[in-house]
Amino acid sequence: MGKRILLVEDNEKFRRLTKLTLLKAGYDVIEAETGDEALQKMDSEQVDLVLLDILLPDTTGLKLLEKWKPLFPNTSFIMCTAYGDIEDAVKAMKIGAFDYLSKPIRADELKVVIERALGYKELQRENKQLKAAVKEKFNLHGMIGSSEKMQEVYSLIQRVAPQDVTILLGGESGTGKSRCAYAIHLESNRCNAPFIKVNCAAIPPNLLESELFGYEKGAFTGAISSQEGKCAAADGGTLFLDEIGEIPLDLQAKLLQFTQDKTFTPLGSTKEISSDVRIITATNRNLWEMVQSGDFREDLYYRLNIIGIHMPPLRERREDVPDLIDQFMQEASVEQKRPYRISKELLVKLVEYPWPGNIRELENAIARATVLSMDGNLLLKDFPLEVMTYFSQSIVETKEGEEVPSINWDEDFSLTEHLEQVEVSVIEEALKNENGNQARAAEALGISRQGLLYKIKKYNIQVD
Template sequence: MKKTILLVEDNEKFRRLTRLTLQKEGYDVIEAETGKNAEKHMKSENIDLVLLDFLLPDTTGLKLLEKWAPTFPDTVFIPCTAYGDIEDAVKAMKMGAYDYLTKPIKADELKVVIKRAFEMKHLKKENKELKQAVQQKYDLHGMIGKSPKMQEVYSLIERVAKQDITILLEGESGTGKSRGAYAVHLESTRKLGPFIKVNCAAIPSNLLESELFGYEKGAFTGAVRSQEGKCAAADKGTLFLDEIGEISLDVQAKLLQFTQDKTFTPLGTAREISSDVRIIAATNRNLSEMVQNGEFREDLYYRLNIIGIKLPPLRERIEDIPLLVEQFLAQFEEEHTRSYSISKSLLTKLTSYPWPGNIRELQNALSRATVLSRSGQLILDDFPEEIQNHFSEKEVGTPEAPIELTDDFSLPEHLEKVEKEVIETALTSENGNQARAAEALGITRQGLLYKIRKHKILRKK
C-alpha cells in the first residue's frame, strides 16, 4: 500500500520539485500551500508523513506541529526551513518531529530521511503490536504474570471457566484470589451476569446466614423489612465466597444444601427459593487440615473443591514483580496525575524482598512511595520502614575486617577478588539468570560472560 505524504509549502517551484522526487519513489503526494488548506487534508485524508515548511502565509510550521502532534500520533512530522534556525529545529523535535531538513534540500538527503522515517514508523508499529501481544499473554483480566506458575494458573482458568462447576481458589493472603475469581467470571458464559462477592471473614457468624440467604420481615428483632440475600442477587451470575474457611459449621450445613441443588430458605419463612449461580470460593487456610480437625465439613469441602486452583505467593514468582510494579505505577500515575519512575537498582532490591503480604503488600508499599515521593523518582526512603530496615540490615551485616596492607598485598588481585564476589552475588540473587544479573550489575550480557570465564565462575545447575 502506497504511503501518503502531505507537502505543506508555499514556494510553488520547491513544492513541484519535491513532489516529483517523492512520486518517483512511489509515494502519493498531497500539496498544500497554506496552513488552512493543510488542516483540511489532515482531517479528511489518512496522512502518513508531513513535510512542513516553518514559514507559511497564514501561520507557522511550529504552530501547526504543536496542534497536530498530539492529535495525529501515528503521523510522522518533518519540518523544513530555509534559515537553518537551530532553535526552531530543537523546538520542533521537542514537540514530536522525527527530524528536520534545511533548505536547499538535496534529493538524496530527502529520500534517505523519509525512508528512515517510515522505517521508524514501521518499527514503532511492530513494537506496539508486540507489546500488546505480550500484555495479552501476561495479563488475564488484571492478573499480571509471566512466570511459569502464573502461566499455569492462566491456562487452568481458561480451561475450566466455561464449564459451570464450582472452583476453590487457595493461596496466602494477598496473592490475588479475588482477581482470580473475577477472571474466572469474565472468562465464563456468565460474564454478562452479576458478580457478587461475600467476604465471609468480615461478617459476624450470626449475621452471615441472613447475608447469604436473606430474610423476611419480622424474622428477627430489627428486621423491619424483607431483604434479598447474596445468593438470590447472584442469580444467572457468579457468587464469590471469599475466606470460606471462616464460616461456622451451622452456616456450612446450609451452604452445603445450596451447593448441591442451588436452593435455599430465607430466614423467617419456609418458602424454598432457587437461584442459578456458579460458586467460586477462596481461602488462605488449609481446608483439608481443617476437615481433619473437625473445623470444616468434609462433604462441603469436596463440593467446593471440584476444581482447585492454587495461587503462588509472590516470593515464588519474583520475575513478575517488575510487571506488577509497572502496573501499579501506571495506576497511581492516573490517580495522582503525575509521572513516576524507579531505578533498576531499586527494582532489583524490590525483587529480592520476600513480600510476606504478597501482591497486596507490594501495592500498598508503592502507594505509600508514590505519595511520599518528592520528584516522582522513587527511592528506598519512600517505602515502608520494614522494607527499608530489611535492606539496611542486609547491607550493614557483619563489619568487614580492615584490609591489611602487608608486604605481599596486591591491589589488582584484591579488586579481582571483589569483582568475582560481586558477580557471584548477582548471579545468586537472580537465580543464575545471566541477562538479569548483567542488568543489575550495569554491564552487558557479553561483558558478564567474559568475566564469568575470566574468573572461572561455575554455573549453578
C-alpha cells in the same frame, strides 16, 4: 488519501519544486513559510511527516522540533539544511528527528528518506500493537503477570472456567484470589449473569446466614421486611465466598446442602428456594488442617475442592513485579493527573523485596510513593518504613538537579530484556559470592541447582 506531509520552508522556489516532487510521489502536501504558520497547520491538520527547514524567518527548526516531538509522537520529522547547518542537523537528530537532508536535495534521495521515515513509523506502530497483544496474552481480566507460575494459573482458569464445577482458590492474603475468581466468572458460560462476592470474614457469624440465604419479615428482631440473600441474587451467575474458612460449623451444614442440590430455606420461612449458581470459594488458611482439627466439615471440603487453584505469592514470581509496578503507576498517573517514573536501581530493589503482603502490599506501597513523590520520580524514601528498613544498604538517592536514571516506558521498552539483564546480574553476583560453587549459589538464590544450571546455559553465563 495518501500520507500527509507538512513542508515548512521559506524559500519559495525550493518549496515549489519540493512540493511538485512530493505530489508526483503520491503524497498529500500542505505548506508553511514561517514558524507561526507551521504551528497553526500542526494544530489544525493531521500530519504524518514534517519536512522542516533549520532556518526560518521567525524561529528555528530546532525550536519547533523540541516543541513538536513530545506532542506528536506518531509524526516523523526530517530536517532540511544548508551546508553550514550540519551541526544543527546533528542536534536535531539527538532531539528526535528521523534524518536530515542537505540542500540542494535530489528528488530520488528525498523520496527514499521519506519512505524510510514513514516505514519506520509504521513498524513502530505494528511493534506497539504486537506488544499490546503480548501484554494482553500475559494478562487475564485484570490478573497481571507473564511468569511461568502465572501462565500455569491462566491455563488452568481457561480449562476449568467453562466446566460448571466448584473451585477452591488457595494462597496467601493479597495474592489476587478475588481477581482470579472474577476472571473465572468472565471466562465461564455465566459471564453475562451476576457475580456476587461475600467476604465471610467481614460479616459477624450470627448475621452470615441471613446474608447468604435471606430472611422473611419477622424472622428476628429488626426484620421489618423480607430480604433476598446473596445465594438468590447470584441465580444464573457466580457466588464467590471469600475467606470460606471463617464460616461457623452450624452454617457449614446448610452450605453443604446448597452446594449439593442448589436449594436453601431463608430464615423464618418454610419454603425451599432454588438458585442455579456456580460456587467459587477462597481461603488463605489450610482447610485440610481445619478438617483434621474438626473446625471444618470434611464433606463440605470435598464438595468445595473439586478443582483447586493455588495463587502463588509474589516472592515466587518476582519477574512480575515490574509489570505490576508499571500498572499501578499508570493507574496513579490517571488518578492524580501527572506522570511517574522509577529508577532502574530502585526497580531492582523492589524486585528483591519479598513482599509478604503480596500484590496488595505492592499496590499500597506504590500508591503511597506516588502521593509522597515531589516531582514524579519515585524514591526509596517515599515507600513504607518496612520496605526502606529491609535493605541493609540504602539506595543512593538522586540529588536535586541530577538526572534520574530511569526506565523509558515507551514502545521500545522490553520488559523481558530488562528482567533478563537483572537476572543475569543477580546470578553472576551469587556465583561470585560463592566462589563459583553452583550448589551454594543456587541455595542463596532460592532455586534448585538444576534451575541454576538451566539459567547459566540459557544466558551463556561464564562460571570461574
